[in-house]
Amino acid sequence: MGGRVTFGGTVTVELEDYSLVGAGKARAHDRGLVNAEWFLADVEPARMRELQVRTNRRATIDTALWIGLTFLAGWWLVATAWSWWSVPAMLCYGALYGGASDSRWHEMGHGTAFRSRRANEIIYHLASFQLFRGPTVWRWSHYRHHTDTIITGRDAEIVFQRPPSVWRTIFAFTHLQGGAELFGRLVRHAFGRIDEDAKEFVPASEWKRVIIESRAIVSVVVAAVVLSFAYGSFLPIALIGGPTIYGGWLVVFFGITQHAGLQENVLDHRYNTRTVYMNPLFRFLYSNMNYHVEHHMFPSVPYHALPDLHAEVKDQLAPAVPTTATAYRVIFSTLARQHVDPTYEIELDVPEVESRRRRIDVGESNWVQHANGGVDLAAASSMDIGELRRVDIEDRTFVLGKLGEDDFMLCDGLCTHANIHLAEGALVDGEIECPKHNGRFDCKTGEPTRRPVTQPIAVYSVTIDGGRIVGHVNRKATS
Numbered sequence: 041m042g043g044r045v046t047f048g049g050t051v052t053v054e055l056e057d058y059s060l061v062g063a064g065k066a067r068a069h070d071r072g073l074v075n076a077e078w079f080l081a082d083v084e085p086a087r088m089r090e091l092q093v094r095t096n097r098r099a100t101i102d103t104a105l106w107i108g109l110t111f112l113a114g115w116w117l118v119a120t121a122w123s124w125w126s127v128p129a130m131l132c133y134g135a136l137y138g139g140a141s142d143s144r145w146h147e148m149g150h151g152t153a154f155r156s157r158r159a160n161e162i163i164y165h166l167a168s169f170q171l172f173r174g175p176t177v178w179r180w181s182h183y184r185h186h187t188d189t190i191i192t193g194r195d196a197e198i199v200f201q202r203p204p205s206v207w208r209t210i211f212a213f214t215h216l217q218g219g220a221e222l223f224g225r226l227v228r229h230a231f232g233r234i235d236e237d238a239k240e241f242v243p244a245s246e247w248k249r250v251i252i253e254s255r256a257i258v259s260v261v262v263a264a265v266v267l268s269f270a271y272g273s274f275l276p277i278a279l280i281g282g283p284t285i286y287g288g289w290l291v292v293f294f295g296i297t298q299h300a301g302l303q304e305n306v307l308d309h310r311y312n313t314r315t316v317y318m319n320p321l322f323r324f325l326y327s328n329m330n331y332h333v334e335h336h337m338f339p340s341v342p343y344h345a346l347p348d349l350h351a352e353v354k355d356q357l358a359p360a361v362p363t364t365a366t367a368y369r370v371i372f373s374t375l376a377r378q379h380v381d382p383t384y385e386i387e388l389d390v391p392e393v394e395s396r397r398r399r400i401d402v403g404e405s406n407w408v409q410h411a412n413g414g415v416d417l418a419a420a421s422s423m424d425i426g427e428l429r430r431v432d433i434e435d436r437t438f439v440l441g442k443l444g445e446d447d448f449m450l451c452d453g454l455c456t457h458a459n460i461h462l463a464e465g466a467l468v469d470g471e472i473e474c475p476k477h478n479g480r481f482d483c484k485t486g487e488p489t490r491r492p493v494t495q496p497i498a499v500y501s502v503t504i505d506g507g508r509i510v511g512h513v514n515r516k517a518t519s
């Protein structure tokens with residue numbers, strides 16, 4: 041987009057350029073908004089570790105219920121085709137297939153819903169198909185969304201670009217244009233024509249995978265269309281592929297509450313993201329993503345723990361919007377105002393609090409160098425299992441973690457993907473997980489074990505000496 045607009049008859053403003061390959065990209069760099077440090081609310085580390093715990097139980101129940109209800113609604117549609125009962129059947133089937141799949145896609149993409157990596161991946165791919173989203177393209181797009189949330193020229197997922205149009209927003213609920221664009225992109229990718237935006241954030245090493253995935257999704261949808269023609273029935277396409285379009289209204293219904301009308305180009309999710317209190321049915325369909333500020337601030341917390349996380353941090357955030365209806369009232373009145381004045385922003389009552397950054401600073405004046413060349417870091421008994429601590433030694437920064445009784449790890453502090461400190465992350469099944477995009481490294485070898493990290497991290501040897509943790513920061517753990 042970009043360009044200029046005049047409003048009020050006299051005031052002319054420069055519009056933001058939302059393209060990832062246009063002038064907005066350079067502008068985001070110049071403003072220091074790319075890969076920047078974001079505000080973090082203060083949560084006691086021990087409490088955060090409780091909230092980060094992954095289990096399979098809750099996600100299994102929720103996923104089984106979602107899939108079971110989807111099959112039931114599909115059976116209802118088949119059994120009633122084509123009577124008036126087909127209308128509510130399609131409404132339910134579409135909402136479950138093409139709407140509720142969005143938050144499943146999202147949670148599985150973060151890898152936090154199930155403890156089992158395989159379960160997350162299976163549901164992620166299923167939901168990607170249901171949404172016409174190439175799994176790899178959208179995985180990387182979402183990494184970018186979390187790195188540079190609502191930063192113009194960087195975030196590929198800014199849905200309501202300014203100046204917004206209320207009528208275009210209402211039309212978005214049909215998902216006709218959105219669904220056609222998604223499928224068109226899949227077709228182009230299936231023919232090997234990867235678009236410039238995707239090339240901007242998907243590594244070239246994954247383009248082949250993008251093409252294969254797109255071909256697979258397009259083939260299944262084409263097969264459903266062929267079946268419909270062959271049998272002279274709309275049912276195949278009404279059951280597969282079609283619900284992505286006619287159920288997409290639910291994606292828009294929930295998605296609009298996340299960021300629409302809020303501030304662009306800020307480094308604090310409290311100003312560009314919205315938390316809305318929703319009823320239990322909505323929270324099930326939306327996998328608790330109504331706690332969206334909390335999710336953006338701490339993506340390592342699984343969806344089922346977000347209400348508890350909200351209770352911990354709500355005093356540090358703007359007040360949550362009390363109902364979905366209130367959120368809609370505020371959003372549409374804001375979009376209407378931004379249509380004539382793209383600079384208009386909602387005023388939020390955000391409390392002034394310090395961003396959380398905890399560390400052990402082992403500066404030159406107070407660190408003890410052991411005879412064996414190690415550095416005294418802390419008493420072994422002072423750490424809990426699963427705890428991570430930031431350790432700064434002179435101009436270097438590390439993460440110290442306790443994996444088990446007398447089992448510690450020490451590695452470089454910054455993630456190799458985007459310079460985020462790993463001390464805010466989590467220890468999960470012998471891996472250290474980055475707090476920004478849930479990338480992971482093996483604690484013993486430093487090898488990357490989960491995208492988006494692709495480069496290993498240095499891991500150092502740790503010994504226990506007289507009950508003290510001694511880090512050998514010049515000796516690699518594997519040497």
Ligand code: FES
Nearest residue numbers: 455457458474479
């Ligand atoms: S900064 Fe992206 S995974 Fe660490």
